[in-house]
């Protein structure tokens with residue numbers, strides 16, 4: 650992992666053609682795929698929490714440095730490095746399941762699947778917690794940049810291509826960090842980046858926006874920034890994440906430790922309360938729903954293990970598809986990284 654120098658990279662016809670192809674495929678997919686149908690139109694929504702084979706295990710190392718915690722895992726024969734930045738209120742512990750190697754880990758459903766996907770593809774994964782609730786662009790940027798470089802060297806990963814993925818606040822952070830460190834490509838999830846505040850040169854890494862178009866304000870910003878980045882010769886693409894309907898087993902399918910019976914009971918309550926429409930779609934963002942209150946009022950607090958409340962919340966937000974971490978597009982995300990291994 651090197652600091653960025655003044656590389657002048659030649660854009661060749663092949664990479665331009667592949668960008669056109671990706672954009673075309675994404676366009677066609679959503680042009681014909683985004684009509685509301687009974688079938689979810691997202692890639693991999695059917696993926697269960699348990700769908701990785703036993704060789705891919707959550708076995709992280711937890712370390713403290715520069716006043717924050719870093720959690721990481723390196724697979725056998727790593728082929729690349731992935732730095733992940735969470736969103737506001739997030740932390741590194743959300744990305745790995747609770748285990749003897751990380752008692753404080755939380756294993757949120759989307760975060761854990763991103764990490765398992767990364768490990769299964771040979772990415773060494775490093776997640777760092779922000780010092781405060783959200784990431785900040787001043788000293789924290791320097792500190793985290795140094796942590797990443799130190800960690801890469803310490804673990805003998807300096808020769809591998811490095812990538813970064815940031816969600817929401819982490820997306821803004823990664824978009825800025827990419828001017829300090831040399832990443833092979835980045836993914837900005839539900840974030841337009843801080844392209845109006847940083848100096849983007851021609852060697853800025855290929856950038857994939859994974860966003861939820863229902864969030865119109867961000868969608869418009871992303872459209873604007875994509876045009877600007879393209880003008881500077883930077884590879885850009887987008888993946889649009891659409892809402893999908895819940896079914897009685899969705900929560901059980903996505904959340905380890907949440908049984909089919911609890912999943913079906915919660916779904917029944919959501920339907921009855923009108924949180925979910927007759928086709929299973931969330932009517933509002935999960936955060937705007939008083940679903941926890943309903944459980945309390947009905948003395949159903951014991952129905953759901955308290956430690957899984959945030960897990961359920963995340964899946965409800967995801968189904969509404971306005972602003973949430975998502976692993977459903979992992980295939981596109983990792984293809985983006987893998988197609989930019991130079």
Ligand SMILES: *[C@@H]1O[C@H](CO)[C@@H](O)[C@H](O)[C@H]1NC(C)=O
Pocket residue numbers: 714715791792795
């Ligand atoms: C981070 O911690 C290391 C080791 O304790 C220290 O050498 C380094 O100066 C710190 N970096 C910053 C920016 O504080």
